[in-house]
Amino acid sequence: MTKDHARKNTARSRQDRAGSAYTSANANTLHDHPGPRFSTVAGAAFETDHDADMSKAAALLAARLAACEPCQKRLTTRILKGDLLVLAALAANLPPIPPPGVRSGTRTIYPVLSTGSGVLILGIIGAMPRRERADLLADAIDHWADLAPTLDAAAASPEQADPSRVIIDLGLPSEPPRADGDPPRIWEFNFTLPAPPPRPAGNGPHEHSFALAPVDLVSYRLVHAPDMAAAAALVGAVADRCGDCQSRLFDDVLDDDPILLAELARTVYSQFDDIGETASPAARSFFPRVRQAGQTGDAEPLLAAIEGMDHDHRSDLLNETLDFWAFIVRGADLTRLNRRGRRR
Numbered sequence: 001m002t003k004d005h006a007r008k009n010t011a012r013s014r015q016d017r018a019g020s021a022y023t024s025a026n027a028n029t030l031h032d033h034p035g036p037r038f039s040t041v042a043g044a045a046f047e048t049d050h051d052a053d054m055s056k057a058a059a060l061l062a063a064r065l066a067a068c069e070p071c072q073k074r075l076t077t078r079i080l081k082g083d084l085l086v087l088a089a090l091a092a093n094l095p096p097i098p099p100p101g102v103r104s105g106t107r108t109i110y111p112v113l114s115t116g117s118g119v120l121i122l123g124i125i126g127a128m129p130r131r132e133r134a135d136l137l138a139d140a141i142d143h144w145a146d147l148a149p150t151l152d153a154a155a156a157s158p159e160q161a162d163p164s165r166v167i168i169d170l171g172l173p174s175e176p177p178r179a180d181g182d183p184p185r186i187w188e189f190n191f192t193l194p195a196p197p198p199r200p201a202g203n204g205p206h207e208h209s210f211a212l213a214p215v216d217l218v219s220y221r222l223v224h225a226p227d228m229a230a231a232a233a234l235v236g237a238v239a240d241r242c243g244d245c246q247s248r249l250f251d252d253v254l255d256d257d258p259i260l261l262a263e264l265a266r267t268v269y270s271q272f273d274d275i276g277e278t279a280s281p282a283a284r285s286f287f288p289r290v291r292q293a294g295q296t297g298d299a300e301p302l303l304a305a306i307e308g309m310d311h312d313h314r315s316d317l318l319n320e321t322l323d324f325w326a327f328i329v330r331g332a333d334l335t336r337l338n339r340r341g342r343r344r
Ligand SMILES: [Zn+2]
Pocket: 030, 031, 032, 033, 063, 068, 069, 070, 071, 072
């Protein structure tokens, strides 16, 4: 067998495993899938001396939109081996509140995203294991792919589409996050996209639990300990990184007694001297009350604050609180995270 035949046979068996086209497996090249480009991201915001070349990330988005598995695999590998600044730029443009079903590796970066510090974002990505970086990359690409049909609907003339003219203008981490649901700044976007493939469904509810510290009954002027089971299960699901149960238990906690959210948030915010400017309005209004409760020993105003919030604000507060719980359950020292992450 000649060298050439051997190479072709290797390519064929690779094709059999991956189900990919023989020609592309043989050449080990990428298809030229049409898609939008990302703007170049300035490295200065991350205190690096070079800018982020987002072309591979754009190619991955295009491959994702074309549902081309071989290109997605290759580009994912190349990006994960390449410049961390690309991942940092994508991370800085994730939605400000983690969407339900976000991958566990991505969830771990959210507390750092809210600091708005490019240095910290880049630093934590450098410290993340490859698996978590892969989660982050997949969620960032999902984010843009999910937005694509919305943007397409606003396009002027889909028939004359030229996807390469579309440029997604990526923001920098020092900018305040966009409001949830706000469309990103797009210069042009006009081509038709296949629907994203559905995520595999979970196996139904499981049992999760976490040993929460006992509630200080005196501070709430309570005689009997409240039932914190839903809160303990939710933190357990965070610890076990079970996205399905987190979504389910999230609503259970919001629908339960306000002391569940009050205690989960108090545990987090009592460890901080200050709160980032990019924290949600709900967290910014709750934080000073936690400090005050710490000084007066009276936690009843925390319950009143939760009761006074509408559903969206309670949801925001719980979401941000859980981002920090993801660190607490791993034994992280939040006071340290805050001091290093605070913006100047
Ligand atoms: Zn392809």
